[in-house]
Amino acid sequence: xxxxxAPPVPTAAPALRLETALALLAQSGQSPPDGAPGSTAxxxxxxxxxxxxxxxxxxTGLANRRHFESVLAxxxxxxxxxxxxxxxxLVDIDRFKxxxxxxxxxAGDLVLKAVAATLLECVRPMDTVARIGGEExxxxxxxxxxxxxxxxxxxxxxxxxxxxVAIGLADPISVTASLGGAFAPQWVRSNLTLWLExxxxxxxxxxxxxxxxxxxxxxVVSQVSAEEKGLLFGTTRWETGDxxxxxxxxxxxx
Amino acid sequence: xxxxxTRAGPRARITAxxxxxxxxxxxxxxxxxxxxxxxxGQRVLVLDADLGLANLDVVLNLFPKITLHDVFTGVRTxxxxxxxVSGGFTVLLAGSGxxxxxxxxxxxxxxxxxxxxxxxxxxxxxxxDTGAGISDVVLYTVSLADDVLVVATPEPTSLxxxxxxxxxxxxxxxxxxxxxxxxxxxxxNDGRSVRxxxxxxxxxxxxxxxxxxxxxxxxxxxPTDDAVREAVRRRQLLHECYPGSPAAQxxxxxxxxxxxxxx
Numbered sequence: 001x002x003x004x005x006a007p008p009v010p011t012a013a014p015a016l017r018l019e020t021a022l023a024l025l026a027q028s029g030q031s032p033p034d035g036a037p038g039s040t041a042x043x044x045x046x047x048x049x050x051x052x053x054x055x056x057x058x059x060t061g062l063a064n065r066r067h068f069e070s071v072l073a074x075x076x077x078x079x080x081x082x083x084x085x086x087x088x089x090l091v092d093i094d095r096f097k098x099x100x101x102x103x104x105x106x107a108g109d110l111v112l113k114a115v116a117a118t119l120l121e122c123v124r125p126m127d128t129v130a131r132i133g134g135e136e137x138x139x140x141x142x143x144x145x146x147x148x149x150x151x152x153x154x155x156x157x158x159x160x161x162x163x164x165v166a167i168g169l170a171d172p173i174s175v176t177a178s179l180g181g182a183f184a185p186q187w188v189r190s191n192l193t194l195w196l197e198x199x200x201x202x203x204x205x206x207x208x209x210x211x212x213x214x215x216x217x218x219x220v221v222s223q224v225s226a227e228e229k230g231l232l233f234g235t236t237r238w239e240t241g242d243x244x245x246x247x248x249x250x251x252x253x254x
Numbered sequence: 255x256x257x258x259x260t261r262a263g264p265r266a267r268i269t270a271x272x273x274x275x276x277x278x279x280x281x282x283x284x285x286x287x288x289x290x291x292x293x294x295g296q297r298v299l300v301l302d303a304d305l306g307l308a309n310l311d312v313v314l315n316l317f318p319k320i321t322l323h324d325v326f327t328g329v330r331t332x333x334x335x336x337x338x339v340s341g342g343f344t345v346l347l348a349g350s351g352x353x354x355x356x357x358x359x360x361x362x363x364x365x366x367x368x369x370x371x372x373x374x375x376x377x378x379x380x381x382x383d384t385g386a387g388i389s390d391v392v393l394y395t396v397s398l399a400d401d402v403l404v405v406a407t408p409e410p411t412s413l414x415x416x417x418x419x420x421x422x423x424x425x426x427x428x429x430x431x432x433x434x435x436x437x438x439x440x441x442x443n444d445g446r447s448v449r450x451x452x453x454x455x456x457x458x459x460x461x462x463x464x465x466x467x468x469x470x471x472x473x474x475x476x477p478t479d480d481a482v483r484e485a486v487r488r489r490q491l492l493h494e495c496y497p498g499s500p501a502a503q504x505x506x507x508x509x510x511x512x513x514x515x516x517x
Binding site for chain 1: 388389390391394410413414417418421422425451452454455458459
């Protein structure tokens, strides 16, 4: 004979365990959430604080890898839909292990913070700067024209080279960085892994070619200009080897 | 990255069939070209490399379908997934379950390369039926091939996309030899002039920036033919239902040229 199901045991609303969350916020230097503890506004403030924490790199305050990948994914979508050129720059401090070995890990941390601050000074507010590995940083530059990429990379490279990081009473440390850049192919639905790999390949080339330099992947040109189309469809009069254009209607511009 | 570097010994010649624009008859050409090659005594595999949007099974009316997805998930072995079809060739379906693989992770790439490398020695020719567009997935699958065959129609949008594809393949993969099949040719069109026009624009705008010029070789032109429409509707191969049709003869000519080209 089947036994009837046991009636549900009445329980009080489970108590929320928020101590760890509040401690994490306090430890990260954030102020506790506003509002009466336990109120909806207070809980929302706590959640916002945690979201902020989960997207930041603890040492430098830059975006962390998780947040950066979501930024890149959004950028890939924009590039595929709108065709806006977007650049991914990887920045890796040269011979960083030597800094740690010679001056200690605290000095290494100071260098990482100084490089992070320098990167933020070199880019536009709309760009996202992240620390994605030990001494590896990345910058996502939306709407970045191809000619602009090498300019930004050179600005970053030279500013880092000129950087003097003060460590206590010892002589300040200077470092250099290598950069690798790859544009997202316009109008093409790419993916995160391949984009990062392509930039990483250029970073590798920069390292192999002597460090303290930037390398870029040759631009992938998938757009077809009106001029190319004209020739393709034979609407442009074309004498082989010479540029004989059809007679265009006279310009109405004065 | 290429299959050639992962396996030694005699192996299949891998041809990627791509188009830029969708709906130009890429899969139709792949299936019927495979049948024509098979009719010449070649052992042919068609791999539906249109990950996620595979429709080779629809063209060939295949059922049941064991796919690469079943292989990747460990449900079936690769040999079970190789399906012999009535045209005398073999197909390997990616399977719509592979839609999740449109995120082309390194795992998926390794599995794909490994699958192709495993089965390739059993064949003389492997045709990769790629997806439409110039996505990274398409570029990746094309990068696995020895030869690139672009299918285009004389339509402006198709020609533009074929041209863009050639441009991208030249700059990102160092492709210098492109094979062309002009499909859905109307009586007023001429495949040779379509090829010449493409070659002209490539010479003018693409080759100057490269170490060596790009050569476009016309493998053949397939006329618009009622027999094609009927074969597609019946989900049959052209040479099975209309072997004497102009389109079937044109595809056979493409196969002949392809065999001459690759020795």
